[in-house]
Amino acid sequence: MSRAALLVLADGRFPAGGHAHSGGVEAAVANGGVHDSASLAAFCRGRLHTTGLTAAGLAAAAATGYDPLALDEAADARTPVPALREVARRLGRQMLRAARATWPSPHLDHLARALPRGAHQPVVLGVAARAAGLASFDAAQAAAYESISGPATAAVRLLSLDPFDATALLARLSDALDAVARTATDAATRVTDEGTGVLPAASSPLLDITGEQHAAWTVRLFAS
Structure with a gap:
């Protein structure tokens, strides 16, 4: 197992197109929910334990080799808002392109053929992690990290925050991130016997609502 592969995947x-998305923080900035480093930290912590946990579970299960089509259906069930489903599939398409070029794999090729419109991004991430020779815990860590690094980076641009503060915020969340990844991985080890219902399904209703509203904005800096 190459630890360098994890660095590449999480970079x-x-x-994979993540730079064009704010993970909901653009809408949170617009409504005043995120306005400084402290409120950004609260936003990222909440996102880590909801959206991040759910994504980490899907990615960890995909990295074990579990049926990615079943996991994609499970991701749909955990993403009730049409706008966010489209975002997840758009990011999945881009990640699949990058992953197939980086770690050629029949598993990635199969996913591309089966879901030409794109699979949910966490599912693709997990299949990519498997193709790169990584473990399910690695996939869970990468998914959890992506759930907070995107909003933190976007907030630097949206609020002109000190990038050192944003990076320090991510470092302070490292223990919580590892705990989320362990919870997700534990669930993924049971999915073969118990089905996708055992995977985390933590929700964030406010992110769902603002995600649908954000998609209707005529002027925005980020795609989501």
Whole structure:
């Protein structure tokens, strides 16, 4: 198992399209919910334990080799808002392109053929992690990290925050991130016997509502 592969997969410069998305923080800035480093920290912590946990579970299960089509259906069930489903599939398409070029794999090829419109991004991330020789815990960590690094980076641009503060925020969440990844991985080890219902399904209704509203904005800096 290559630890360097995890660095590549989790790198914000991996060409998977994440830089164009704010993870809901653009809408949160607009409504005043996020306005400084402290409120951004609260936003990221909440996102980590809801959206991040759910994504980490899906990614960890995909990395075990569990049926990605069943996991994609499970991701749909955990994403009730049409706008956010479209975002997840758009990001999945881009990540699949990058992953197939980086770690050629029949599993990635199968996913591309089966879901030409794109699979949910966490599912693709897990299949990519498997293709890169990574473990399910690695996939869970990468998914959990993506759930907070995107909003933190976007907030630097939206609020002109000190990037050092945003990076320190991510570092302070590292223990919580590892705990979320462990919970997700534990669930993923049971999915073969118990089905996708055992995977985390934590929700964030406010992110769902603002995600649908954000998609209707005529002027915005980020795609989501």
